Amino acid sequence: MIELKGVGLTYSELPVLNDLSLRIEEGELVLLAGPTGSGKSSLLSVINGLAPQFTGGHLTGTVSIDGHHQHQTDTSDWSRLVATVMQSPIDSFVADVVEDEIAFGMETHGFAPEAMRQRVEEVLDLLGLADLRQRPISTLSGGQQQRVAIASALTLQPRVLLLDEPTSALDPTAADEVLSTVHRLVHDLGLTVIVAEHRIDRIIHYADRVLLLSSDAGPQLVNPQAAVRLFPTMPTLTQLAELAGSNESPLTVRDARKVVEPLRQLLDGHTPPLRLISSHQPHTIELHDVTIKRDRSVILSGISMECARGSITALMGRNGAGKSTLLHTLVGDHKPHAGRVAVDGKPPHDLHGAALVETVGLVPQQPSDLFLTDRVADECRMSDRLRSVPAGTTRALLALLSPAVEDTQHPRDLSEGQRLGLALAISLAGNPDVLLLDEPTRGLDSQGKARLIELLKSAARDGRTVVLATHDVELAAEVADNVVVLSEGEVVAAGPAHEVLTASTMFAPIATKVLAPLQWLTVNDVRRSLS
Amino acid sequence: MTQQHPAAWWLSALALAATTAAINHGAFSVAAVFVALAVGLRHAYSPQARRNFIVVAMGLAGLVAVRVILQNLLGYPMGSHVLVTLPTIDMPMWLSGLRLGGSITSESVLFALSDGARIAAIALAFVSAATVTSPTRVLRALPLSMQSAGMIVVIAVTFLPHLLADLSRVRNASRWRGQQLRGLRHVMAQMINVAESALDRSVTLAAALTVRGYAHSPSRNRWSLLIGSTGAIGFGFALALSGFRLNLGMGFLLSLIAMRFGVQRPTGEIARTRYRQSEWTLRDVVIAVSPVAAALTYIVANVATSNLSIGLICSLSVLLAAVGADFIAVGSRKSFA
Numbered sequence: 001m002i003e004l005k006g007v008g009l010t011y012s013e014l015p016v017l018n019d020l021s022l023r024i025e026e027g028e029l030v031l032l033a034g035p036t037g038s039g040k041s042s043l044l045s046v047i048n049g050l051a052p053q054f055t056g057g058h059l060t061g062t063v064s065i066d067g068h069h070q071h072q073t074d075t076s077d078w079s080r081l082v083a084t085v086m087q088s089p090i091d092s093f094v095a096d097v098v099e100d101e102i103a104f105g106m107e108t109h110g111f112a113p114e115a116m117r118q119r120v121e122e123v124l125d126l127l128g129l130a131d132l133r134q135r136p137i138s139t140l141s142g143g144q145q146q147r148v149a150i151a152s153a154l155t156l157q158p159r160v161l162l163l164d165e166p167t168s169a170l171d172p173t174a175a176d177e178v179l180s181t182v183h184r185l186v187h188d189l190g191l192t193v194i195v196a197e198h199r200i201d202r203i204i205h206y207a208d209r210v211l212l213l214s215s216d217a218g219p220q221l222v223n224p225q226a227a228v229r230l231f232p233t234m235p236t237l238t239q240l241a242e243l244a245g246s247n248e249s250p251l252t253v254r255d256a257r258k259v260v261e262p263l264r265q266l267l268d269g270h271t272p273p274l275r276l277i278s279s280h281q282p283h284t285i286e287l288h289d290v291t292i293k294r295d296r297s298v299i300l301s302g303i304s305m306e307c308a309r310g311s312i313t314a315l316m317g318r319n320g321a322g323k324s325t326l327l328h329t330l331v332g333d334h335k336p337h338a339g340r341v342a343v344d345g346k347p348p349h350d351l352h353g354a355a356l357v358e359t360v361g362l363v364p365q366q367p368s369d370l371f372l373t374d375r376v377a378d379e380c381r382m383s384d385r386l387r388s389v390p391a392g393t394t395r396a397l398l399a400l401l402s403p404a405v406e407d408t409q410h411p412r413d414l415s416e417g418q419r420l421g422l423a424l425a426i427s428l429a430g431n432p433d434v435l436l437l438d439e440p441t442r443g444l445d446s447q448g449k450a451r452l453i454e455l456l457k458s459a460a461r462d463g464r465t466v467v468l469a470t471h472d473v474e475l476a477a478e479v480a481d482n483v484v485v486l487s488e489g490e491v492v493a494a495g496p497a498h499e500v501l502t503a504s505t506m507f508a509p510i511a512t513k514v515l516a517p518l519q520w521l522t523v524n525d526v527r528r529s530l531s
Numbered sequence: 532m533t534q535q536h537p538a539a540w541w542l543s544a545l546a547l548a549a550t551t552a553a554i555n556h557g558a559f560s561v562a563a564v565f566v567a568l569a570v571g572l573r574h575a576y577s578p579q580a581r582r583n584f585i586v587v588a589m590g591l592a593g594l595v596a597v598r599v600i601l602q603n604l605l606g607y608p609m610g611s612h613v614l615v616t617l618p619t620i621d622m623p624m625w626l627s628g629l630r631l632g633g634s635i636t637s638e639s640v641l642f643a644l645s646d647g648a649r650i651a652a653i654a655l656a657f658v659s660a661a662t663v664t665s666p667t668r669v670l671r672a673l674p675l676s677m678q679s680a681g682m683i684v685v686i687a688v689t690f691l692p693h694l695l696a697d698l699s700r701v702r703n704a705s706r707w708r709g710q711q712l713r714g715l716r717h718v719m720a721q722m723i724n725v726a727e728s729a730l731d732r733s734v735t736l737a738a739a740l741t742v743r744g745y746a747h748s749p750s751r752n753r754w755s756l757l758i759g760s761t762g763a764i765g766f767g768f769a770l771a772l773s774g775f776r777l778n779l780g781m782g783f784l785l786s787l788i789a790m791r792f793g794v795q796r797p798t799g800e801i802a803r804t805r806y807r808q809s810e811w812t813l814r815d816v817v818i819a820v821s822p823v824a825a826a827l828t829y830i831v832a833n834v835a836t837s838n839l840s841i842g843l844i845c846s847l848s849v850l851l852a853a854v855g856a857d858f859i860a861v862g863s864r865k866s867f868a
Contacts, residue, residue: 079744092739103806105743116806333703357709369704372720386709
C-alpha cells in the first residue's frame with residue numbers, strides 16, 4: 001500500500017531521514033516509535049506531502065501509495081489518498097461546528113451536496129459523533145475533538161490515515177477511546193494507519209507492526225512481540241513478564257496476568273513500599289474552600305487541599321477538570337472569588353518580583369511561554385539576572401537537565417524534552433520552595449521521562465513541594481506521594497497515591513492492573529522489593 | 532435562533548456604510564452607529580467576538596472624541612453660537628494658520644460630532660458584519676478562485692484572538708520569572724515571543740488546510756482573478772472620482788459586485804460545493820435590504836417634499852423599524868449557538 005524507496009530528508013546539511021526503504025501492506029496499523037528527534041514527524045510529513053514544500057529541506061527517493069507516485073500526483077489528488085490528523089487538532093480546525101468541519105474537505109473537492117449529506121451521516125455514526133453534530137467545536141472535550149479530526153480526515157475516503165501523537169494531550173479514558181476507534185477503523189474499512197506515539201504501553205496491543213526509528217540501529221519494521229525488546233525502555237508489561245521469569249512478550253493486561261502468576265507468588269510476604277510524608281513537615285501549600293470563576297462560569301469550586309514540604313502531589317482528572325487553573329492559582333494568576341490560598345503562608349497573587357520567584361516556580365504546559373530571547377545562553381543569563389543569583393547558575397542547571405543543549409540554539413528549535421529542561425532550569429534557578437508543573441510529560445520520550453522522574457524526586461528530597469498536573473498515570477504512580485482527582489472543578493478523591501490510584505479504574509497504573517489484587521504501583525517498586 | 536446567511540450581513544453592512552457616506556447627515560450617521568451597535572452586540576457569533584466588538588467600538592468612540600477635541604481646540608470656530616471661550620495661546624509665525632484655544636461654538640462641536648459619527652458608522656458597519664459572521668463560515672462561502680486569498684484572510688482573522696490569548700499567557704509567565712513589566716526591551720521581548728507563537732500557529736493552520744486539499748492548483752485562475760479585480764478596482768475609482776458624493780459609496784458597492792463576477796470564471800476547474808447551503812430566507816432579504824430601503828426613502832421623500840428633514844425622518848424610521856423588527860423577532864435573549 002505504502003512504498004518508500006531510498007527516502008532521505010535533509011535540513012540544511014543535517015540528515016533527518018536516511019535512505020529509508022519500506023513497504024506497508026494494506027489494512028495494517030503501524031506504530032511509529034523512536035526517541036525525540038529520530039524523525040517520526042518528518043516521516044509523516046514526507047508521506048503526506050508536506051515535506052519538503054511546507055517544511056523546507058531536501059527530499060530524495062520516492063514515495064508511492066497504492067501505485068500512485070507522489071511526484072506524479074498533484075497536491076489535491078494526493079490529499080485524497082492520504083489523510084492526516086495533526087498533533088493538536090484544535091489548531092487545525094477550520095470550521096466552528098462539528099458538521100461543517102467534517103464536510104469541509106468534501107466541499108473543497110467539489111462533492112455533490114447529496115453525496116456529502118450521505119457521507120457526513122456515515123462518518124458521524126462511524127465515530128459516534130451523531131449527538132454532537134451541531135456543537136461548536138470549542139466546547140468539545142479533547143477526546144471528542146480528536147474524534148472530529150479523524151472523522152473529517154475520513155470523509156474523503158483516504159487509503160492511508162496518519163496520526164501524529166493522537167493521545168498526548170488526552171486523559172487515559174479519552175486516549176483509549178480514540179485508539180480503539182482507530183483500531184476499529186482498520187478492521188472495518190481496511191484502512192492503512194500509521195500512528196506516531198511515545199506512550200508505547202497504551203497502543204502496542206493495537207499495532208500490527210512497529211516501525212522503530214533510532215539513530216544507532218537504523219529503521220526497523222518488526223512485529224510488536226519483537227519490538228518490545230528493542231525499545232530503549234521496555235514496556236511495563238514486558239518488564240513484569242521478565243520479572244516473572246517468562247520470556248513471553250504479553251501485549252495486553254489480560255495476557256500479562258496469565259504470565260505473572262509466578263511473580264505474584266514471589267511477592268507473597270512483601271508489602272508495597274508506602275510513601276508517607278513525615279507528619280511534622282509544615283504545609284507549604286494551603287487552599288481553603290477556593291472558588292474561581294471565569295466568564296461567570298465556575299472553574300474551581302470549594303477546593304481545599306494541603307501539601308507538606310518535600311511532598312509530591314499529582315493533580316489528575318479529565319481534560320478541562322480545572323487542573324491547570326488550580327496550578328495558575330497557586331502562582332497567583334487568578335485571585336480566588338472566595339476562599340483562601342496560601343503558599344509559604346502568603347497569598348501568591350500578592351507576591352511579585354523576587355519574592356514570587358523565591359516562593360514558587362511554574363513550568364507551564366507550553367514551556368516556550370517562558371522564553372523571551374532567541375538564544376539559550378541569553379535566556380540563562382536573563383534568568384540569573386532576574387533572580388539575582390550568581391551568573392551561570394541557570395546554565396549549570398540546564399547542563400544537568402539537558403546536557404546536549406548548545407548555547408547558540410534558539411529556544412524554540414529545541415526538542416520537547418530540551419525545552420522542558422530549559423523551563424525547569426529557569427524555574428529552579430530562583431530556588432523556589434514550591435515547584436509546579438503542568439503536563440510535563442507531553443511529547444516526552446521514555447529517556448526524557450526517566451530523567452524528569454529523577455529530577456522531581458531530587459527536588460522533593462531537597463525540601464521542595466512539588467505539584468504536577470498530569471494525565472500520565474505511570475508518572476503519577478512513579479513519583480507522587482499524594483493524588484488529588486478533580487472533576488468539573490471539584491475534588492472527587494484525595495489521599496495517598498497508593499490508595500487513590502489502586503482504587504480507581506480510570507487511573508490505575510499498569511502494574512496495579514496486572515498484579516491485582518496485590519496493590520503495587522510500579523515495576524520499580526516490585527523490583528526493589530525483590531532485590 | 533437560526534443562523535442568517537453571512538452574505539446577508541455583509542451586504543447589509545456595505546449598504547449601511549454606503550448609505551451613510553452618501554446621505555452624510557449627522558442624525559442619520561448617529562442612527563447608523565446605533566444600528567451597527569445593535570447588530571454587533573445582539574448577533575455576535577461567539578462571546579469572544581462580542582468582547583472584541585466592544586473593544587473596537589470603544590476605540591472608535593475614543594477616536595470621535597479626539598476628533599471633536601482637536602477640531603475645537605485647533606481649528607477656527609464656525610458659526611456664532613459661542614458655548615465657552617477658552618484663553619487663546621499665541622502660535623509662532625510659521626503656525627499662524629492654527630489657533631489654540633479661543634471660543635468654542637456649538638456649530639463647531641456639532642459639525643465635528645456628526646463628521647466623527649459618520650466615520651464611526653462606516654467603520655462600525657463592517658466591524659459588526661465581521662462580528663456576526665464567523666470567519667470560517669465566510670471562508671467556506673468563497674468561490675474557488677478566491678481560495679488562496681481566503682486562506683490568507685482566515686489566518687489573519689484568527690491571528691488576533693490567538694495573539695491576545697498568547698499575550699496574556701506570556702505576560703503571566705514573565706511575572707513568574709520575576710520580571711517586572713518595565714522597559715521597552717522587556718515588552719519587546721514579550722511581543723517577539725507572542726509573534727513567534729502566533730506564526731507557529733498560522734503555519735500549522737496553513738499546513739492543515741493544505742493536507743486537506745484547500746487552495747489547490749489555482750494557477751489556471753490567476754489571470755481571470757487579476758483581470759477581474761483590476762477592472763473592478765478601476766471601475767470603482769472611476770465612479771468615485773467622477774465627483775458625486777453618492778457615487779463614492781455606490782462605486783464601492785458596484786466595484787465589489789464587479790469583482791465578484793470578474794473572478795467567477797473557473798476554466799474547467801472542479802467547482803467548490805457547499806454542504807447544507809445556507810438558505811436565503813426572507814429575514815436575510817430584510818437584513819440586506821433595510822439600509823438600502825432607508826436610503827431610497829430619503830431620496831424619494833426629498834424629491835417629493837423637497838424638505839430635507841422630512842426625508843431624514845422617513846429614512847430614520849425605516850432603519851429603526853428594521854432594528855425594532857429584529858428585536859421582536861429574536862426577543863431579548865442572546866444566543867451564541
